[in-house]
Structure formats: structure tokens, C-alpha cells
Amino acid sequence: MGRVTILKGAPKKDRVPKKIWPYLLIAPSLFCLALILGFPVYRLFTLSLEQYGLREIIAGKGTFVGLANFSETLQDPEFWQVLRRTLIFTFAMVSVSIVAGAFLAHLMMKMHKRIRWVLNGVLILVWAMPQLVSISVWRWLFSFDFSIVTALINSVGIDFPKHNYFVNTLSGFTIIGGSVAWGALPFITISVYAALTQVPKDLLEAAEIDGATSRQKFRHVIFPMLLPVYVILISLSVIWDFQVFSHIWIFLENRPGPEYFTMAVYAFQKSFGMSEYGMGAAISLIMIFVLISVTWYYLRQMMKMGDE
């Protein structure tokens, strides 16, 4: 609507004043973000300052309690345990999936055409599998009664009795982590591979003529060109892995024990399990705060880039 009036009002030559163009261009996206996320984010803030439980749901109104939810959360030793666990999990997940994805992408450059083609197809299939289904298959692989992995080990001739893989949290988190990394690999590998194919051949040839070894070529030509891609992939991985929820939820059949709580599960459990919605909101906000601090460098870089 605004656009139409501007078109009519201004002189013909410069129908839309130069200064207004960028605002017109970002308007639709701002509108969409503000409409869909504006209120929920605002409500998340207000909810975090309220006592909001079952009684308040029925009354339809929370009681303002100031920062009580935050101070209670920060004084809860369980919170710090969960935070530590989540940070370790995130760090492990990001390192494993980025290193494996980058490694695979570099290998793809040197693979036989057919093998690369099949691998590419597999990666797309993994990506295309609905998450709900892929996690269920992973759960089946390591289930108690009908574990495919247990059966495979037995079929090789090793006697391996029925085994609950999730009694030991380390083994449980390794399996969960495996499925998370497995699901993240296609996106990472395909992105790095696409970036690798964009490295101009003449640059590499020039380096070769100058006598560069393949390691030097990687360090001085390929790596600097790929750096921006890595920064984005690492930051997105941090954001996604920090918020892992569905994997843990589905693997542990909708009732993970406290030893499997990560931040997202913890916040969800507080809200929906214990009906302490105000507390859940406070935990979610702390989560966002931690994420911002962890990715601070990336945010600064991006904002500088965006400002150019």
C-alpha cells in the first residue's frame, strides 16, 4: 500500500526516492518476521518474569514475580550440570561433524566419478529422510529387543547378549551423537564440496607451477577461500547442536531421564512436564543468551560483513 502512494506522489523521473528503496526491499521480510516471531518472542520475555503454572493457566493470567525464575534457575545445581553437558555435547558434535564433513568433501574431489556419484546420492537420501523417521530407524538399530546392531554383531560370530545401550550415558550419548552427526553430514559435506568446486582451477595450477605441494596448496589457496564457508557452517552447527531436542526425545521414548537432559530438553521438561511455564521461558532465554555469547565472534563478523 505504502508503495503505491509513493509511486503516485513523487515526480516521474525518480518515482521512488533512492533512500526509500532499501526499506521497501526489506519490508516484506520484516513484516513476516515481526508477525510470526514478534509476539512469541515478546511473550517469552514476559512469561519468564511470571509465575505461570497450572493454576495460572486456568485463571488465564500469570503473576508477576520479577527475576525470581532466573535466580532460582541459576541457583539450581541441576541447571549448571545440564549447561555443562550441553556445552560438551555441542563441542563434540560440532567438531566431529565439521571435521568429518570437510574430510569427506575433500575426498570427494579425488574419488572415482561413480563412487562420488553414489556417495552424493546417499547423502541426498540421508538428507531427504524425514527426521522423525530417521531417528526412529536409529532407535531401532540400538533398541533393546530387536536391535539390528546387536544382531549384526552376533551374526559375525561374536556372542553378544541383548544389551540396553542407554543405561550407560556415555554409550547413550555416543549413539545419539552419531545420529545427530549422521543427519548433519549431508548439509556440511555438500556445502563444502560445492565451495571446493568453486575454487578456480587456474589458481591451483599457478600454485602447482610455482612448485607448491598439495599440502601447501591446501593451506595457502584452498583454505583461505573456504574460510567463510567454514565460519558459517561451524556457527550454524553450534546453533543447531546446542538446541538438539528431537533426537534425545525420540531415542528415549518421550521420557528421557535427568541424566539425558540437555538445555532444550530441560526447558521443555520444565514447561510441559512440570507445568512451570515461567521457569521454562526463563531457561529458554538463558539458552539464547549462552548461544549469543558462544557465537559472539561469528555475529560480529557477520554484522561487519553486512555493513560493507
Place this chain on the structure above:
Amino acid sequence: MKTEKSSISSNISGVIAIILMGFPVYWMITTSLKPKDEILTVNPTLIPHHLTFSNYIQATTKDGFLQSLWNSVIVVFFTVIISLAVALFASIAVARMKFKGKQIYVASILLVQMLPLTALLIPLFLLLTKLNLTDKLAGVILTYVAFVLPFVVWTLRGFLVNIPTELEEAALVDGCTKPQAYRLVLFPLIAPGLVATAIFAFIQAWNEFLLAYILLSSPEKATLPIWLAGYTNRFGTDWGPLMAGSTLAAIPVVIFFSLIQNRIATGVTAGAVKG
């Protein structure tokens, strides 16, 4: 010599990667072809003894399959089209123009990616109820657009920044208006970027479960993932038809991807300036 050698080791690693990555996919497909008594056993086999398509027949004739397929197609189509169009405008502003408040805009775009979905579910549901958009595909589409927008804007911006401004300036000198310059010069050049982001938005919208589950209640509005989830209840999972349905659900993604991947790889930008 050296490249020959490394090629063998990378081929072997490639095969290992195919087996490790592909196993769950392989299991999904073989299970979909197994008769019921071969699926949940203590000694499952890698290859089905008796190939059967009964799971596919069972899945495709079950109530709601075609309806949920159609719903998913609609949701994906509009999510991709709207998010790409909206993000393209925004990314032109971010990549090509200076304006007040740009930093704030960029910051908010980046921060949106950090919002934990699980925390927003309730207020989002309340909001869409107020807007009368719950149990409507439009509500799901709008929500998906909002959630994929940041990634799409940022990725398109990356593609745009790599296109030299000289190209548009030349078009302006040749008498194009600015919108014309964008349409005729920039647009074809960022085609690979549009394609890459389209895939991202496509897969997100095609596979998303949690939001759709909360926002859509009636069975005739269900998207494919919700329909698939119907195979799991408190008595267990009906693996055969679930795997058949999931395999069918993956096919459009694979087709879409393979149609499009060549376009990314060829890199339309490559010869634009030199030409």
C-alpha cells in the same frame, strides 16, 4: 603418481562412507520390501527373503495418504516461492545498498536463527489462534517462511556480494532502470544461489514435524510427516508401511535435488565477467 595413489585411498574411504551413511537408508528401503514376519525379528536379514510390495499398497491405500501428500506439496510450494521472493528483495538491500538501521536488521536476522523452537511453540500457537490461522495450511506456511527466511536471506546475500557491481553499472549506463538492471543482469547470475536456498527451504518444509503437529489438528490438514507419525502409537510402530511411506516421501526430494544440483555445480557466474 601422487594423485593416483591418493585416489585409491579416497575411493576406499568413499565406499566406507557410503556403507556407514547409507545403512539406515538401506534399512528403510529393504524393510519397506519385507513381509511382516521378516521385519521385527531377533535375527533380521540384510536382504529380504521374500520381496513384497504389500507395504506400499498398504501405505498408499491408507486413509489420508494422498491428502497429506497434496498438503505437503502445497506447503512446500508456497514456502519455497514466498521465502525466496521475500528473501531476494531483502538480500539485494543488504548486499547492495547502504541504509540506516542495516546493522540492526542484520543482527535481528542472525538472532532469529538462535531462537529455540520448543520455547516458542506455545506463544506461537496462541498467536496463530488469535489470527485465526491454526489448523490452516496458510498458518504453517507463514511460520515456515519466518523460520527459513534468515538462512535464505543470508545465503542469497553471499551470492550477491560475489557478483561484481560493474555488471549492473554497465546495464545502467546502457540505459536500464535499476529494477531492470536487477531483473536482467543480477537475477540470472544468482540462479545457483536461488537453487541452493530452494533446496534448503524445500527439505525443511517437506520434513518439518513439530510445528505442523502443534498447528494442524484435523486429519485432512495433516502434512506427510504427521501422517507418517500415525504409524507409531503406544502399542509400537508399524514398521513396514511406515518405511514404505517414508521411502515414497523421500522420492520428491531426491528428484528435486538431482534436477537442480547440476545447476549449482556448473556455476553460472563463472564466465560472466571474462566473457
